Amino acid sequence: MSTAAGRERFLARPSFIELDARERSRAILDSGTFRELAGPFDRLKSPWLPLQGVVAQADDGVVIARGAIDGQPAVVASIEGAYQGGSVGEVSGAKLAGALELALRDAELGRPVRPVLLLETGGVRLQEANLGLAAIAEVHAAIVALRRHVPVVAVVAGLVGCFGGMSLAAALCSRLIVTRQARLGMNGPEVIEQEAGLAELDASDRALIWRLMGGEQRHATGFADVLVEDDAEAIAAEVRGAFTAAPATPRSEQVEALIARLATIDAAQPPEPAALRTLWGSS
Amino acid sequence: MERLSFTYPAREPVARRVHVGVVGSGDLEVLLEPSSDEDAHVAVTTSVDGFGTVWKHVLDRFFARFGGAAAIEINDFGATPGVVLLRLEQAAEALRA
Numbered sequence: 001m002s003t004a005a006g007r008e009r010f011l012a013r014p015s016f017i018e019l020d021a022r023e024r025s026r027a028i029l030d031s032g033t034f035r036e037l038a039g040p041f042d043r044l045k046s047p048w049l050p051l052q053g054v055v056a057q058a059d060d061g062v063v064i065a066r067g068a069i070d071g072q073p074a075v076v077a078s079i080e081g082a083y084q085g086g087s088v089g090e091v092s093g094a095k096l097a098g099a100l101e102l103a104l105r106d107a108e109l110g111r112p113v114r115p116v117l118l119l120e121t122g123g124v125r126l127q128e129a130n131l132g133l134a135a136i137a138e139v140h141a142a143i144v145a146l147r148r149h150v151p152v153v154a155v156v157a158g159l160v161g162c163f164g165g166m167s168l169a170a171a172l173c174s175r176l177i178v179t180r181q182a183r184l185g186m187n188g189p190e191v192i193e194q195e196a197g198l199a200e201l202d203a204s205d206r207a208l209i210w211r212l213m214g215g216e217q218r219h220a221t222g223f224a225d226v227l228v229e230d231d232a233e234a235i236a237a238e239v240r241g242a243f244t245a246a247p248a249t250p251r252s253e254q255v256e257a258l259i260a261r262l263a264t265i266d267a268a269q270p271p272e273p274a275a276l277r278t279l280w281g282s283s
Numbered sequence: 284m285e286r287l288s289f290t291y292p293a294r295e296p297v298a299r300r301v302h303v304g305v306v307g308s309g310d311l312e313v314l315l316e317p318s319s320d321e322d323a324h325v326a327v328t329t330s331v332d333g334f335g336t337v338w339k340h341v342l343d344r345f346f347a348r349f350g351g352a353a354a355i356e357i358n359d360f361g362a363t364p365g366v367v368l369l370r371l372e373q374a375a376e377a378l379r380a
Contacts, residue, residue, distance in 0.1 A: 040302045054284070055330045057358055058356070080305055082305045
């Protein structure tokens with residue numbers, strides 16, 4: 001942003017990252033159509049966190065909203081990254097899976113609903129372990145079933161990113177939209193450092209982390225479909241566009257191509273992030 | 284984790300419900316809805332033990348001006364008194380909007 005015009009544009013841009021989960025859903029849905037299901041006043045809280053001395057949030061950190069996208073019925077499931085790292089527990093997982101399963105039922109009855117996932121999550125909530133993992137498996141199954149009827153669109157905007165079992169959910173979606181601030185990966189940097197040592201990965205090296213698993217790198221190496229600025233209007237426009245774009249083969253069905261990619265890597269001498277873009281960028 | 288409850292006399296009914304905030308680090312959520320009687324009731328769940336007196340001071344100050352017969356649930360994750368008061372004022376403002 002070296003020019004005054006660039007600075008003006010930057011300041012005028014409505015940030016998506018700065019919005020909370022509920023505001024993000026409103027930003028994606030057509031103006032005035034937001035209607036929340038199973039909201040905070042229904043008090044579907046985690047029964048497990050208070051038993052472990054952790055304060056529970058009234059909506060368990062997931063906002064499910066019905067509304068319209070481009071005038072068509074839609075459902076947006078948005079994870080609140082500031083609450084427990086956006087982790088998926090029994091209740092929040094049931095809300096995510098339930099929203100997708102109801103969208104699937106509507107699609108099967110010939111009433112397609114446009115499903116959107118706003119993912120900001122470290123993955124399973126460790127305090128709820130297996131219950132959260134089971135819910136994430138239901139989310140995976142629902143995405144795979146639903147994407148046969150209607151594109152399933154995911155946005156990873158940042159700053160938490162999307163990790164663990166929920167990174168698999170992001171990868172299963174028909175279209176994945178990321179920002180430069182997003183991170184996407186199976187294991188988060190702290191987990192890798194803890195398990196494999198500082199020599200493997202320095203989790204405090206932010207520049208390295210983003211070069212490895214940041215939105216720009218994931219887009220350049222074909223793991224995300226759209227790279228967009230942190231602009232609520234631009235992100236909403238990309239979500240709308242995802243439902244009119246020509247259908248593509250889901251990434252999870254491109255097994256041969258992905259195996260062929262692995263064959264280009266020498267695990268003993270792993271490539272630098274920039275080299276990986278050259279190696280995988282076009283395949 | 285500690286649970287605290289407070290009751291304050293109210294001057295006027297509350298017509299709707301309002302939700303603000305997040306149970307994030309240094310933050311809290313406030314659920315405000317009409318009370319079932321003529322008083323205002325506050326139920327606090329906080330991650331930090333031993334600050335009951337501070338909570339009472341903050342709520343005394345809020346209810347010195349706010350007169351709604353509200354049932355308020357607060358889920359707190361280590362917010363400072365200033366942040367608590369700001370979130371309560373935000374809820375009161377959303378009620379008027």
